[in-house]
Amino acid sequence: MRVTADVDSIISLSNELTSQLVVPPSVAAGVCPRCRTWNDSDSNADCENCCEISARLGCPAVPLSVVSLYCKPSPLRDWLTCYKGRIDDSEPFIESYVPNVRALLGRFIIEHGRAIGALSDGLDGLVVVPSTDRPGPHPLEEIIRSLDIDIPVLPILRRGHGDLGFRKPSRDGYEVTVTGHTGQRLVVVDDVYTTGARINSAAYALVQAGCTLGAAIVVARRVNPGYSEAAQEFWNGQRAKTFDWAASPVVSEGNHE
Numbered sequence: 001m002r003v004t005a006d007v008d009s010i011i012s013l014s015n016e017l018t019s020q021l022v023v024p025p026s027v028a029a030g031v032c033p034r035c036r037t038w039n040d041s042d043s044n045a046d047c048e049n050c051c052e053i054s055a056r057l058g059c060p061a062v063p064l065s066v067v068s069l070y071c072k073p074s075p076l077r078d079w080l081t082c083y084k085g086r087i088d089d090s091e092p093f094i095e096s097y098v099p100n101v102r103a104l105l106g107r108f109i110i111e112h113g114r115a116i117g118a119l120s121d122g123l124d125g126l127v128v129v130p131s132t133d134r135p136g137p138h139p140l141e142e143i144i145r146s147l148d149i150d151i152p153v154l155p156i157l158r159r160g161h162g163d164l165g166f167r168k169p170s171r172d173g174y175e176v177t178v179t180g181h182t183g184q185r186l187v188v189v190d191d192v193y194t195t196g197a198r199i200n201s202a203a204y205a206l207v208q209a210g211c212t213l214g215a216a217i218v219v220a221r222r223v224n225p226g227y228s229e230a231a232q233e234f235w236n237g238q239r240a241k242t243f244d245w246a247a248s249p250v251v252s253e254g255n256h257e
C-alpha cells in the first residue's frame with residue numbers, strides 16, 4: 001500500500017505533530033497483544049475487553065496496527081474528534097484539523113504501507129469503518145481518497161441492525177452491501193479505538209462475507225490512565241518514550257479467525 005499524493009508535505013506536517021504522539025507498546029508481559037493496552041496480568045494474555053469481544057463475536061479480537069496512543073484531554077484527541085465534529089453538535093467541526101489527521105495516517109502508510117501489504121501477500125482494497133450514527137461516507141474516507149493510495153477505497157460496509165456501543169460489539173453491527181469481494185484481501189481502517197466494538201464488528205462482517213483481513217489500522221488507541229494504577233504506570237511508561245515514525249507505530253496482522 002503506497003501513498004502517491006504530496007508525500008513531502010505529509011512528511012513535513014507529520015514531523016511537526018510528532019511531539020503529540022505516544023508510542024504504542026510492543027508485545028510484552030502486561031500488554032494485550034491484540035489491542036495494545038495494558039492487561040491485568042503478568043503475562044501477554046488478551047485483556048479483559050478483548051476476551052469479551054471474542055465471547056460476543058465468537059472469534060478473537062483483531063490484532064491492531066496502531067499509529068499512536070492517546071488520552072483525554074489532549075490535542076491528539078481533539079484533532080481526531082473535531083476533524084469531523086459530532087453529528088449532535090456536541091463537538092464542533094474544525095477544518096484546520098483535517099490536514100493533521102491526513103498527515104498522521106498518510107505518514108503511517110508512507111512508512112509502513114509496504115509491511116502492511118506484505119502481511120497478506122498484497123492487498124485488494126481498503127475499507128473505512130462506517131460511523132455508528134453519521135449517514136453517508138465517513139470523513140476519514142475522503143481523507144484517504146486524497147492520499148491517492150494505490151489500492152481502491154471500497155465503500156462496501158454499512159451499519160446493520162445490531163446495537164453497537166461502548167464494550168458492545170455485534171455480529172450484525174455492520175453488513176457488506178456489495179457482492180463480488182469474496183476472496184479479496186482487505187485492510188480495515190478507523191480513526192480511534194476505545195473498546196474495539198466498531199472495528200471488530202466491521203472486521204467480523206467482512207470475514208463473514210468471505211474476505212481476508214490483511215490488517216486493522218487505527219490512527220490512535222485510547223488509554224484511560226485514571227482507570228487503575230497499572231493503567232497510569234503503563235501510560236507514563238509509554239509517554240516517556242520518544243516517538244519515531246519508522247520504529248514506533250505497531251504493525252500487526254489482521255487475522256480474524
Ligand SMILES: [Zn+2]
Pocket residue numbers: 032033034035036037046047048049050051
Ligand atoms: Zn486487548
